[in-house]
Amino acid sequence: MPAITASQVKALRDETGLPMMECKSALTEAGGDSETAKELLQKKYKGKMASRATNVTGEGRVGVYISDDKTVGAIVDLRCETAPVAKTDQYIALADGIAKSVAAQDVADLSPDAAIETPSAVNPGRTVKDEITEVFGLLRENITIQACRKMSGAFLCAYVHHDGKSGVMVALDAAPSSDDVAVDLCHHVVFTNPMAITRDQIPADKIEKVENLAREVAVAEGKPAQIVDKIVEGKVNAFCAENALMDQEHVKVSKTKVRDVLKPAGVSAVTEVSVVRIGG
Numbered sequence: 001m002p003a004i005t006a007s008q009v010k011a012l013r014d015e016t017g018l019p020m021m022e023c024k025s026a027l028t029e030a031g032g033d034s035e036t037a038k039e040l041l042q043k044k045y046k047g048k049m050a051s052r053a054t055n056v057t058g059e060g061r062v063g064v065y066i067s068d069d070k071t072v073g074a075i076v077d078l079r080c081e082t083a084p085v086a087k088t089d090q091y092i093a094l095a096d097g098i099a100k101s102v103a104a105q106d107v108a109d110l111s112p113d114a115a116i117e118t119p120s121a122v123n124p125g126r127t128v129k130d131e132i133t134e135v136f137g138l139l140r141e142n143i144t145i146q147a148c149r150k151m152s153g154a155f156l157c158a159y160v161h162h163d164g165k166s167g168v169m170v171a172l173d174a175a176p177s178s179d180d181v182a183v184d185l186c187h188h189v190v191f192t193n194p195m196a197i198t199r200d201q202i203p204a205d206k207i208e209k210v211e212n213l214a215r216e217v218a219v220a221e222g223k224p225a226q227i228v229d230k231i232v233e234g235k236v237n238a239f240c241a242e243n244a245l246m247d248q249e250h251v252k253v254s255k256t257k258v259r260d261v262l263k264p265a266g267v268s269a270v271t272e273v274s275v276v277r278i279g280g
């Protein structure tokens with residue numbers, strides 16, 4: 001059997017990020033062949049992953065990716081067991097890398113099971129499952145894809161909060177005249193969490209509930225019929241203004257609706273919004 005050199009061990013360590021002794025052991029078993037050693041390590045850690053598969057993944061991070069031309073991207077909800085792991089460089093890179101892999105697919109709504117089997121867009125020849133297995137070998141926590149979505153449009157923008165637990169991707173019908181407009185819009189969406197982009201997209205049952213409650217209260221207060229109708233209309237308008245993105249007051253531009261901030265910047269419509277929140 002050929003001797004395993006320190007340089008071989010270091011090379012495998014640099015490539016996999018796994019402990020030196022694990023790498024040396026795999027190389028010894030593989031007779032010095034690095035590719036076989038990598039396969040052995042993946043199989044080994046896959047088994048350990050299975051033993052932790054039932055562990056609760058209540059922490060995690062939002063991963064995002066947007067192509068250089070800003071027309072294609074993806075957002076991912078990647079879960080793990082503890083907050084410290086979610087803050088590591090390896091985990092952050094994994095989340096963003098999975099988003100890139102999801103963006104490379106033809107389907108917008110990939111299931112978590114389908115996403116994990118997709119080819120890696122970060123390391124050709126590997127899968128997302130391989131990437132997760134490797135990071136598990138470093139961090140030793142259950143890692144799962146909770147949800148993911150591919151998005152496309154004339155212009156995409158995204159934002160992930162500093163703690164990684166909330167993020168958003170927004171598609172616009174045109175590139176805004178200033179990047180600040182896009183950034184501020186993403187901040188606004190994360191802060192307000194709108195129910196829909198426009199009023200007509202708000203679910204009918206939500207509006208009906210507001211109408212019925214407003215009518216019951218007005219009638220109970222003895223308001224005249226013609227006044228009741230106006231009260232109901234006012235309550236519905238206020239509800240829509242609070243929950244439809246384009247009608248909301250922009251959080252960074254006082255007394256100005258989102259649509260009136262976007263229009264001067266050359267944006268007429270928001271075509272898609274995807275918000276991810278972890279733990280709340």
